[in-house]
Amino acid sequence: MDDILLTSDLTSRYKISRKTLWSWQSTDTMPRGFAKPFPAPDFPGNPNRWKSESVKEWEGVKQPIN
Secondary structure, eight states, X not given: OOOXXXXXXXXXXXXXXXXXXXXXXXXXXXXXXXXXXXXXXXXOSSSOEEEXXXXXXXXXXXXXXX
């Protein structure tokens, strides 16, 4: 079974707030240095849940150098 990450796991992992995590998911509000937005939850709900492989894939994307 895949490892599942909760919103709280991700905010701790990146040392960010929940609001920041949500802003990373939109191309309009994500930081300019990101190559692509943070993935939407694989399992939306309360709490939202992501497969660890989805997060690792996003982390592996090369971010452009400004």
